[in-house]
Amino acid sequence: ETGVTQTPRHLVMGMTNKKSLKCEQHLGHNAMYWYKQSAKKPLELMFVYSLEERVENNSVPSRFSPECPNSSHLFLHLHTLQPEDSALYLCASSPTGGQTQYFGPGTRLLVL
Amino acid sequence: KQEVTQIPAALSVPEGENLVLNCSFTDSAIYNLQWFRQDPGKGLTSLLLIQSSQREQTSGRLNASLDKSSGRSTLYIAASQPGDSATYLCAVHRGYNKLIFGAGTRLAVHP
Numbered sequence: 001e002t003g004v005t006q007t008p009r010h011l012v013m014g015m016t017n018k019k020s021l022k023c024e025q026h027l028g029h030n031a032m033y034w035y036k037q038s039a040k041k042p043l044e045l046m047f048v049y050s051l052e053e054r055v056e057n058n059s060v061p062s063r064f065s066p067e068c069p070n071s072s073h074l075f076l077h078l079h080t081l082q083p084e085d086s087a088l089y090l091c092a093s094s095p096t097g098g099q100t101q102y103f104g105p106g107t108r109l110l111v112l
Numbered sequence: 113k114q115e116v117t118q119i120p121a122a123l124s125v126p127e128g129e130n131l132v133l134n135c136s137f138t139d140s141a142i143y144n145l146q147w148f149r150q151d152p153g154k155g156l157t158s159l160l161l162i163q164s165s166q167r168e169q170t171s172g173r174l175n176a177s178l179d180k181s182s183g184r185s186t187l188y189i190a191a192s193q194p195g196d197s198a199t200y201l202c203a204v205h206r207g208y209n210k211l212i213f214g215a216g217t218r219l220a221v222h223p
Contacts (some may be wrong), residue, residue: 004155031209042116043201043213056210090155099205100143103155 003027004104006091012110013081021076021107023091025095030096032074037088037106040089049074053109114139118202118214125192133187133217135202137153140180145203146175147187149201150216159200160187192221 004025013019025032034046048056049068063085065077074091088108092101115138122152125131135145148156159175160169164187168177175188189196199216206212 014127033209040215042215043203043211045210045212048209050209078212088153092156094209099209100158100161101148101209101211102149102158105155108153 004091004093004102005090006104006107008107009105010110012112013078014112015081015083017081018079019056020076021089021091021109023074023093023104025072025074025091025093025102025104027093027102028095029093029102030071031094032071033092033094034074034076035090035092037090038088043090046077059068060087061076071105078109083111085109086111088112114142114204114206114212115139115213116202116204116214118200118217120217121215122218123220125219127192127194127221127223129190129192129221131192131219133189133200133202133219134187135187135203135214137183137185137212139206141181141206142180143180145176145185146203146205146211147185148201148203150201152198156201188218192219194221196223199220 031050036044047066067075088106090106091104094101146161147159162178178185191218195203199218201209201216202214
């Protein structure tokens, strides 16, 4: 295992629901990331947190709201999503300034 | 804007063949390049990381090369096995921990 866990592994939600994705890393890293992987599209970086501060927001719609309460945990809060938001959401972590990112298994999200 | 392209998009080969997967990028100002493997419905596993000053890296049956000036990298898989079946992703590091990915090559190795 990579040391990065994500829950839930699968999620089905309606467009009016509010849900949260959770990521936890056990590697002692200081940087954490959210990526979106849609069918037949490259992975897209959504957010980067370093030392619990957001350092990158790749023009992600406000219906996605990240939260990093400490260096080991990262959340992605979801509300009023659209069907096109259905995708695999991957979390990753790395040492601050480190180059290799370690990925979790992802959360498969389906928005109905 | 950095773009990463991987060719071919899909590949199906018999067991034992030697393979070459290609990755190209448009901006040569990269920190390094990384190859990942992704099994269906799973996360990514790092295979090889090539620093921008290096030309190649090897791990077991895998060898990755980097030519920054031409914006190309190749992943060579020797003596392919069914267990190598997966999607292989190329990513370039640009900026603060910023990875830009290609769309991947889906590899199927059949017995």
